[in-house]
Amino acid sequence: MSDVTHRTGELHHVELWVPDVERADAEWGWLLGRLGYAPYQRWEAGRSWRLGPTYVVVERSPDLVGGPHERRRPGLNHLAFHVAGRAELDALVAVSPRHGWTLMFPELHPYAGGEAHYAAYLENGDGFEVELVAGDSPS
Numbered sequence: 001m002s003d004v005t006h007r008t009g010e011l012h013h014v015e016l017w018v019p020d021v022e023r024a025d026a027e028w029g030w031l032l033g034r035l036g037y038a039p040y041q042r043w044e045a046g047r048s049w050r051l052g053p054t055y056v057v058v059e060r061s062p063d064l065v066g067g068p069h070e071r072r073r074p075g076l077n078h079l080a081f082h083v084a085g086r087a088e089l090d091a092l093v094a095v096s097p098r099h100g101w102t103l104m105f106p107e108l109h110p111y112a113g114g115e116a117h118y119a120a121y122l123e124n125g126d127g128f129e130v131e132l133v134a135g136d137s138p139s
Contacts, residue, residue, distance in 0.1 A: 006053055013048070014079065015057040017064050018126055021045055024058035027100035027124045032056055034092055035081050069127040078121075078129035086110075086118055089134040093120045100125045110134075 006012075018024040025047045029039070037049035037056065046059035056079075071077050083089045089110070093103060104121040105112035113119045118134040 011054050013055045013057060015059060016076075016128060017061050018058050018128075019060065019064070019068070020126070021047065021058060021060040023100065023125055024060075027126075028056065028058050030099040031092075031096070031101065031122075031130065035083070071127060071129050076128075078131055080131040080133060083132045083134050086134045089118065089120055089132050092132060093122070096120075096122055101130075104129065 016024070016028075029047065029049065032049040032051075033039075035051070037051040039047070040050035040055050041048040041057075045061065046057060048055045048057040083092065093109070096103065101122040101124050103109060104123050110118050110120060112121055113131070120132045121129060122132065123129050
């Protein structure tokens with residue numbers, strides 16, 4: 001039995017089904033590593049990274065049906081992560097293209113979420129979106 005106490009409602013994990021686990025490993029592994037997650041599990045069809053009690057999984061499931069991920073369909077739209085501050089967010093955005101991520105809404109960046117919301121919206125090669133929120137900005 002674990003001696004770790006978890007609060008009711010605390011997020012346990014998020015699992016993303018992906019068409020290419022190696023690409024997901026490179027893209028998500030880089031981003032999650034920069035956000036403080038550590039490699040947690042690794043198997044032929046998947047990977048996971050953990051930060052505290054929460055972990056993120058990418059998996060190429062044998063039950064995956066064809067078609068690309070489309071964030072505008074019903075289901076998951078995006079994951080949002082806190083970033084310590086504006087300088088850290090800006091640094092992540094600057095190098096993200098080298099790791100498979102594209103800045104969304106560049107003409108509105110870094111205020112695409114509103115003038116009081118300093119954030120970056122990134123999309124990876126599989127069409128998954130992340131929102132990186134600087135400091136204590138509301139999401």
